[in-house]
Amino acid sequence: EMTLAVPDQAQQVITEIYISMNNTMLAALQSAENMIKLAQDATKDKPFSPYINAGLEQLSKATVELANAMTRVSDLLEKLNREKQQEREKKKKAEAAENDKAKNGTGFSSRFSFKSKK
Numbered sequence: 001e002m003t004l005a006v007p008d009q010a011q012q013v014i015t016e017i018y019i020s021m022n023n024t025m026l027a028a029l030q031s032a033e034n035m036i037k038l039a040q041d042a043t044k045d046k047p048f049s050p051y052i053n054a055g056l057e058q059l060s061k062a063t064v065e066l067a068n069a070m071t072r073v074s075d076l077l078e079k080l081n082r083e084k085q086q087e088r089e090k091k092k093k094a095e096a097a098e099n100d101k102a103k104n105g106t107g108f109s110s111r112f113s114f115k116s117k118k
Contacts (some may be wrong), residue, residue, distance in 0.1 A: 018073045025066050032059050045101050 039052045 014073065018077060021070045021073060025070060028063055028066060034103060035059065100116055
């Protein structure tokens with residue numbers, strides 16, 4: 001698997017990227033909302049100019065692209081968390097199995113047998 005045993009530092013960097021993208025997305029949405037309000041106020045009696053329409057269209061595309069990128073990073077973070085959890089569970093099971101072997105004494109095997117041969 002691609003993300004198997006990803007260092008915690010790498011996961012932290014990905015988390016920071018996601019947080020940064022989220023903050024950028026919120027700021028972009030706030031700016032877009034302000035721009036739309038300004039454009040609407042400026043053109044109450046007149047239709048939108050082609051420049052305003054083109055700008056709003058580009059702003060909308062940029063917002064969608066940013067949302068898609070955030071979704072990809074979020075999916076990667078979820079995958080990393082799932083795989084880390086699975087690794088922890090495997091380690092716990094392996095440790096439990098080792099402890100059971102040690103307790104039961106079945107961890108030792110010999111080539112020799114004390115059974116009598118007939």
